[in-house]
Amino acid sequence: MMEETGDAAVAVAVQGLSKAYGGKKVVDDVSFTVHEGEFFGLLGPNGAGKTTTLEMIEGLRRSDSGSVSLLGSSPWPRNTALLTRIGVQLQSSAFFERLTAREQLSTFGALYGAGVGRTDELLALVGLTDHAGVREDKLSGGQRQRLSIACALVHDPEVLFLDEPTASLDPQARRNLWDVLRGIKEQGKTIVYTTHYIEEAERLCDRIAILDGGRVIAMDTPSELVSALGRPTSMELPVSVIGPDDVRGLPGVEEVTEEDGRVRFSAADPGPLMRALTERGIAGSLQIRAASLEDVFLELTGREYRS
Numbered sequence: 254m255m256e257e258t259g260d261a262a263v264a265v266a267v268q269g270l271s272k273a274y275g276g277k278k279v280v281d282d283v284s285f286t287v288h289e290g291e292f293f294g295l296l297g298p299n300g301a302g303k304t305t306t307l308e309m310i311e312g313l314r315r316s317d318s319g320s321v322s323l324l325g326s327s328p329w330p331r332n333t334a335l336l337t338r339i340g341v342q343l344q345s346s347a348f349f350e351r352l353t354a355r356e357q358l359s360t361f362g363a364l365y366g367a368g369v370g371r372t373d374e375l376l377a378l379v380g381l382t383d384h385a386g387v388r389e390d391k392l393s394g395g396q397r398q399r400l401s402i403a404c405a406l407v408h409d410p411e412v413l414f415l416d417e418p419t420a421s422l423d424p425q426a427r428r429n430l431w432d433v434l435r436g437i438k439e440q441g442k443t444i445v446y447t448t449h450y451i452e453e454a455e456r457l458c459d460r461i462a463i464l465d466g467g468r469v470i471a472m473d474t475p476s477e478l479v480s481a482l483g484r485p486t487s488m489e490l491p492v493s494v495i496g497p498d499d500v501r502g503l504p505g506v507e508e509v510t511e512e513d514g515r516v517r518f519s520a521a522d523p524g525p526l527m528r529a530l531t532e533r534g535i536a537g538s539l540q541i542r543a544a545s546l547e548d549v550f551l552e553l554t555g556r557e558y559r560s
């Protein structure tokens with residue numbers, strides 16, 4: 254355990270980390286801190302430098318410059334004392350062939366000297382108790398992903414690293430995995446994970462670093478990132494319900510435009526507006542679109558987010 258210093262102890266501290274390939278910086282002066290127990294996300298489109306950053310923290314790639322402190326130690330040159338304290342999600346190819354989910358876990362457990370009860374505990378944690386006897390190659394994509402996360406947790410590590418665990422899963426399997434990740438966080442683990450799904454990062458992470466072109470372009474809690482934009486809430490009503498001129502007469506309404514049969518507008522203080530709409534009996538037709546992380550990306554980069 255690390256020493257507490259007022260705030261939660263630091264699990265990962267990255268300072269000025271850079272890496273170039275063929276003269277091109279793919280990770281460019283990246284700095285951030287992850288506290289113990291935090292769910293921290295590296296969010297960015299493909300090629301942003303997420304995997305390179307993660308692997309330098311894990312001690313799998315060497316940085317050109319900058320420093321990483323992982324649980325108080327440097328992960329490079331390879332630090333075997335750290336390996337028992339961190340979990341790195343294995344790719345599916347790292348499964349043993351022809352073993353069931355339970356056998357995979359108990360085999361990994363035996364390698365790490367985990368207790369016998371650990372396998373059942375992990376099967377329950379990742380929601381695979383009912384599939385314990387199913388061979389790994391017969392599991393669905395989402396189930397395999399959950400099994401590989403369980404394998405990374407066999408030795409009860411303090412910090413768990415996951416690289417795009419939800420990529421290529423269907424929406425239902427992604428949601429199941431979110432529940433699993435939340436359960437792991439509830440056990441007090443620190444989670445550092447990457448994703449290119451904006452909405453997912455917004456829902457799961459305590460804090461997010463948005464990476465683009467190897468640089469951290471924003472970092473904060475999801476709600477702070479969005480509220481720092483200072484955008485008024487945007488709303489719309491069908492023209493068939495109320496015309497643009499009438500909308501302009503409503504309290505607190507700004508920036509009224511009409512497009513595709515809908516009146517779009519914003520209101521800095523929606524309270525009086527909602528009362529006026531309710532009095533007219535049209536509040537039920539109102540659609541509200543709050544600013545999102547996608548708007549943050551657009552604002553900071555001037556271009557749309559393409560995962």
Ligand SMILES: Nc1ncnc2c1ncn2[C@@H]1O[C@H](COP(=O)(O)OP(=O)(O)O)[C@@H](O)[C@H]1O
Nearest residue numbers: 274275279297298299300301302303304305306
């Ligand atoms: N081993 C490598 N050799 C050359 N270029 C690499 C290597 N690894 C990554 N890159 C390049 O670095 C950039 C960032 O890659 P990566 O960290 O994998 O991004 P992400 O995980 O965000 O998709 C990409 O342009 C990629 O092509």
Ligand SMILES: [Mg+2]
Nearest residue numbers: 303304305417
């Ligand atoms: Mg990647």
